[in-house]
Amino acid sequence: MKNTSGTTEQKRRAGESAADLVADGMVVGLGTGSTAAHAIAALGQAVDSGLDIRGIPTSFQSRQLALEHGIPLTTLDAVDAVDIAIDGADQVAGFTLVKGGGAAHAREKIVDAAADRFVVVADPSKLADELDYPVPVEVLPDARPTVADSITDLGGDPTLRAAERKDGPVVTDNGNLVFDCDFGAVTDPATLASDLSALPGVVEHGLFVDLADEVHVGLDDGVERRTR
Structure with a gap:
């Protein structure tokens, strides 16, 4: 039931924008879905260039992507804190989300809620004035x-x-x-x-109410960053 009408370029811009927030030594929640996948790929490139991070995947899919991109992994019970989580959404209204199109929302909510900073990555097709997604x-x-x-x-x-x-x-x-x-x-x-x-x-x-700290919306010519 995922809404996938956003372009690959929009998703890439959003994912890479959020990945740019990650600094050396951070523990990063790795979200699930097509836009979060771009963030994981960008983080993998940064790790290859020397960035020292550990990732906590939110699904089998994100775990496999992280391994493919060479991101070292850990678990919630092995860290003191999650510095940042980067995750997608099926619909975004303000800072409230509907998630779960990939059926990973239980694990996503656990990791996203544990993070000191939860950054949502999305393309414009996911934005709404009021939530109405199943x-x-x-x-x-x-x-x-x-x-x-x-x-x-x-x-x-x-x-x-x-x-x-x-x-x-x-x-x-x-x-x-x-x-x-x-x-x-x-x-x-x-x-x-x-x-x-x-x-x-x-x-x-899949209702994520007031958990998000930022929303990065990938556009054709840049990224719109929304913060509380």
């Missing part, structure tokens, strides 16, 4: 029917995400299932986030 919700397999009923009660329309190249549903890196939940326009993201988090069986949802 909210991914990761659920324990046994809780699928009860969570679906509860999401419906909250006003959402949950659809079990189907795998594209295998029969059956998408299974996350954590071994769980994902509902994509259409709530229409989300006028109160904080309340909806709290309601979803309170549902038994929900592992994590």
